[in-house]
Amino acid sequence: MATLLELKNISKEFPGVKALENINLKIEENTIHALCGENGAGKSTLISILGGIYPLGTYEGEIYLHGERVKFRNPKEAEEAGIAVVHQELSLFDELNIVENIFMGKAIVKGVSIDWNEMIKETQKWLKKLKMENENVLTKVKYLGSAKQQLIEIAKALVKNCNILILDEPTSSLTENETKILFDILKELKSEGITSIYISHKLDEIFELADTVSVLRDGKLIDTKPISEVKESDLIKMMVGREINQMFPKRSYIPNEIVFEVSNYTLYEKYDPQRKVVEDVSFNLRKGEILGLFGLVGAGRTELMTSIIGFNSSNKRGKIFLNAKELEISSPRQALELGIAYLSENRKNLGIFPNLSVRQNLSITFIKEFGSYFKISEEDEIVEALRMIKQLNIKASSPEANITTLSGGNQQKVLLGRNLIRTPKILIMDEPTKGIDVGAKQEIYSLMNDLTSQGISIIMISSELPEIIGMSDRVIVMHEGKFMGELENINHDLTQEEVMYLATATEGGGVF
Ligand SMILES: Nc1ncnc2c1ncn2[C@@H]1O[C@H](COP(=O)(O)OP(=O)(O)OP(=O)(O)O)[C@@H](O)[C@H]1O
Ligand SMILES: [Mg+2]
The missing domain is CATH 3.40.50.300 (P-loop containing nucleotide triphosphate hydrolases)
Known part of the structure; x- marks a missing residue:
């Protein structure tokens, strides 16, 4: 097997956080390479470097593609080099339709005009592959459920005709059936010579799909192994740094x-x-x-x-x-x-306040709407917020850090914390x-x-x-x-x- 992509000594720091430290990683051609690790381990940061979101100069180390050094200055350059990324958070435009979203920034042009027919045809082709052929390609994406939006996001990456496809937790809002469709596509792409990097917290997916697995923990690469050489318990131990014997702790509940x-x-x-x-x-x-x-x-x-x-x-x-x-x-x-408190599944639309800090996101409902109702002071809220950060083990550089600087999983914990701060x-x-x-x-x-x-x-x-x-x-x-x-x-x-x-x-x- 030949090495397609090589990362040498990649490090990246954010204020107060070493997100990646000296990562050395080889991705072999024509494989599905899984990337695992706890929330905040650095997975999304790593692929954002590969996808040109974090451009040259904002990280240390070197990236080699087919043995040649590449220096992406923006996502477009990564795309031109054949790297397509499906990011963890959806990036679709609600008010635009499926075709417009899929061809955003790369319209097909014939002569001097945009070739809508060709784009519609191409969109339909991919929707068919994703078993969404019944969807009207002119539907605004806001009318689609989160599973379908996720599939559109994937279609958007696929039309790029990439040779490296990177997926960051693509199945978190997919059903079992849709996941199966996606897996079939990934396997088919592999048979056509496309290499994938696949991030997921679902270990069964990794065992079904991957040829190789790499584990990150606290910004460091723990190991890279052929999947045939690891058991589920090994993988968990590599990720968490300790054994987890009992996933579901024993409950003692007597009907009341x-x-x-x-x-x-x-x-x-x-x-x-x-x-x-x-x-x-x-x-x-x-x-x-x-x-x-x-x-x-x-x-x-x-x-x-x-x-x-x-x-x-x-x-x-x-x-x-x-x-x-x-x-x-x-x-x-x-x-x-x-x-009665409700913890939403949809952190992007119903959950986080992107302009506010971790602490403010934890306490906002109470400060803004309930401060007087519960007779609580802002000081109390700060103490409570800090208690939640500790209790839920929320990884943030500081309670005052902007919520959007947290990894996806840690944002989810903040939302849970918000619901627990005043015991429901x-x-x-x-x-x-x-x-x-x-x-x-x-x-x-x-x-x-x-x-x-x-x-x-x-x-x-x-x-x-x-x-x-x-x-x-x-x-x-x-x-x-x-x-x-x-x-x-x-x-x-x-x-x-x-x-x-x-x-x-x-x-x-x-x-x-
Ligand atoms: N823009 C940013 N500013 C500051 N810190 C950041 C930023 N983006 C990520 N971080 C920090 O870098 C670390 C790695 O985050 P990253 O998003 O790569 O984790 P992850 O492995 O993708 O986690 P998850 O499974 O929760 O998605 C975390 O500590 C996170 O808080
Ligand atoms: Mg992530």
């Missing part, structure tokens, strides 16, 4: 009184009031319980929960009871006042470990156990079956907006098949 109840909840589509997004869903939640809400992406779980906390104003029908008292919740703020009674966690590394995942699970042992009740929306089974005391399953069933799981002994059966079941039986 019902604290929250939703009955016959139906939610109508905002722009199509005839269509039901959620249909006649009823469930209850007990004190100190973790209730898992499972379903495939698109099952209506997020819509149900955001509607319950008063986030969207669409038409709804049904009843909500808190401690047996019927309630109308008209805004997330009111929900918070009642002690009910915590709704929407995909709480999305984009979070194995070590931090286990920390979050332990924290969930701590919270429930203090009497807090948790509703956990998750698409990850091991997490649903490992953590939930009871599981409810939704499919296409409908309630499919409830499963007891107090001994955490449900099987993936039992849950999956309900999640995919249609009349006449599911896939199993």
